Amino acid sequence: MIYLNMIYTFFKIGLFSFGGGYAILAMIQQEVVLKNAWITEAEFVEIVAISQMTPGPIAINAATFIGYKKAGIGGSLLCTFGVILPSLLIMFAITVSYLKLKKLPWFQQIFKRLRLLSVGLIAAALFMILGHAVKDWYSVGIFFCCFLATWIFKLSPFMMLIIAAIFGMVFGIV
């Protein structure tokens, strides 16, 4: 039963994630942390960090990690399959007919609205982890340094996380 629920949940995550990586986070949080409680908020933040340090899309990484944690290798394959299945079906349909679809006013309007919605979803993911991840002067300081480094100085997310990890190993207090 857990297998069915896992594939269904990740199918839903794949189906309702518009706007790529970061907008997907709110949907994963909602389904996996709040609704099914398969992982905790703390583990969720860890998975996001690990996802950005390893190759591939966040959704695939998260599906594999959560699937493995709940039901071993079989679980990780199921969750990964579930999350890409909507892509396979819908993207195939769009690929075949995109040139026609993009001229239709309702099609354009849907994606104009969904773009704004995904900005809101990224902000929602931020709200949800903020209280958990930033709670003292040490973490506030690290947040601002990382923010400025990636926003102003265009440091890649990967390098930023590696530097943060090393900094934490040296100065972090558990």
Add this chain to the structure above:
Amino acid sequence: MLLKIFFTFLKIGAFTIGGGYAMIPMIKREVCERQGWISEEEFLDGIAAAQTCPGPIAVNISIYAGYHVRGKIGMLVAVLGTILPSTISILVIAMLFQRYAEQTLVQRAFTALKPAVVALIAVPLINMAQKSGLTLKNAWFPLAIAILVGLLHITPVYLILITIIYAIWEARK
């Protein structure tokens, strides 16, 4: 040909760290410039299509490119190549992580990684906001979404469905 598609996308999947958008330039270089499978214009259409389709952008664009090169089989092979490096590396990490998560050094690394992740999400939020046609007049909408989902924990599913229905109604007017 199928092997070539597979290895090209395997390379794309293995060498792009940092998620979907980071993969786009790499995919373009491989698919348009090196292999010459699709033209630049087709690729731009593909990116637009990949962004309108739900799911990870890198997966969507490999479906598009794979289909253009070699039909349905090409599409499946391209997707497999894209996700395989991600799946394998995460599986290895997940196995190690369960064993080493309790170690002080790992826990200390995460004291800094957690606030770094918040910054990691904040930066694309600003970039996306700039690109999405956000104005003072329509800013209430993403703000309302952020509050409904982030603070009141309403599932994005209904909000997305309502948005789609509203957009269709708007276009009909």
